[in-house]
Amino acid sequence: MKTILSVRNLFFSYVTHSLGSFGRRIEKPVLHDINMEIAAGEIYGLVGESGCGKTTLGRCILGLAGYSGEIFIDGLKQGRGADRKEMAKRVQAVFQDPSASLNPAWKTGWLLEEPLRINKTGSAAERRKRVDEVLELVGLDPSYKGRRTHELSVGQKQRICIACALMLRPRLIIADEAVSSLDVSVGAQVLNLFRELHQNLGLSMLFISHNLNIVSYLCHRIAVMKDGRIVEQGETGEICRTPRHPYTRMLLEASGMMP
Ligand SMILES: Nc1ncnc2c1ncn2[C@@H]1O[C@H](COP(=O)(O)OP(=O)(O)O)[C@@H](O)[C@H]1O
Numbered sequence: 001m002k003t004i005l006s007v008r009n010l011f012f013s014y015v016t017h018s019l020g021s022f023g024r025r026i027e028k029p030v031l032h033d034i035n036m037e038i039a040a041g042e043i044y045g046l047v048g049e050s051g052c053g054k055t056t057l058g059r060c061i062l063g064l065a066g067y068s069g070e071i072f073i074d075g076l077k078q079g080r081g082a083d084r085k086e087m088a089k090r091v092q093a094v095f096q097d098p099s100a101s102l103n104p105a106w107k108t109g110w111l112l113e114e115p116l117r118i119n120k121t122g123s124a125a126e127r128r129k130r131v132d133e134v135l136e137l138v139g140l141d142p143s144y145k146g147r148r149t150h151e152l153s154v155g156q157k158q159r160i161c162i163a164c165a166l167m168l169r170p171r172l173i174i175a176d177e178a179v180s181s182l183d184v185s186v187g188a189q190v191l192n193l194f195r196e197l198h199q200n201l202g203l204s205m206l207f208i209s210h211n212l213n214i215v216s217y218l219c220h221r222i223a224v225m226k227d228g229r230i231v232e233q234g235e236t237g238e239i240c241r242t243p244r245h246p247y248t249r250m251l252l253e254a255s256g257m258m259p
């Protein structure tokens with residue numbers, strides 16, 4: 001099976017300084033020796049409590065944070081010197097707060113076309129056609145491209161964010177707490193949208209959440225993170241049936257999923 005994401009021996013620390021920028025350099029280790037692989041067409045879950053380092057790992061994969069170790073996305077090495085435009089065609093992200101991700105000044109059609117314009121992909125007519133196509137993929141009719149984001153519900157906004165992420169046909173989507181700010185029924189609809197997109201497009205996904213119920217519903221395999229380390233990873237069913245690490249057992253218990 002083809003590998004879409006490969007993370008090898010990744011370490012990451014935040015650097016701060018005591019007394020603002022004057023004092024002692026303080027290194028705060030966040031990620032310790034992370035190794036993970038996501039196969040083509042796989043939904044991979046990353047679960048762990050708030051502050052354990054999930055978002056930071058996502059940022060490293062997106063090339064937004066300097067790290068030591070290696071990250072390959074569909075064979076291309078991420079990091080300093082990586083071709084940003086090539087990377088944008090390989091990996092895209094959806095975040096927790098759709099309102100913060102969408103510029104309220106523009107109509108959604110313009111926002112959706114933006115990745116295509118930046119990458120100089122297609123003619124104006126082809127770009128508009130792609131917008132309609134992607135809107136349909138996320139369950140919105142073409143009239144939505146004439147709306148501004150304040151005219152949308154939070155669930156519709158998140159669908160637009162997902163559509164933006166799909167515009168360049170990426171191989172990998174990172175969804176970081178992408179349903180966590182939605183209420184239960186809207187969250188469930190968006191979760192099912194991710195599942196449909198996976199089925200229809202064969203999309204690979206890194207699905208990040210603090211919620212084990214959600215992750216185990218959607219993901220083929222999961223990694224459990226605690227204090228910046230992956231303490232256990234494997235097939236979802238196997239981990240839920242026979243958890244090995246005490247922290248995984250605790251998460252299962254807290255989620256009412258202990259076998
Ligand atoms: N810009 C930053 N500077 C310093 N520390 C940070 C910064 N962003 C996050 N952290 C710290 O890194 C750790 C991991 O954060 P994060 O990756 O956001 O966790 P999660 O997504 O699992 O909730 C936390 O201890 C957090 O306080």
Ligand SMILES: [Mg+2]
Pocket residue numbers: 054055056176177
């Ligand atoms: Mg986070």
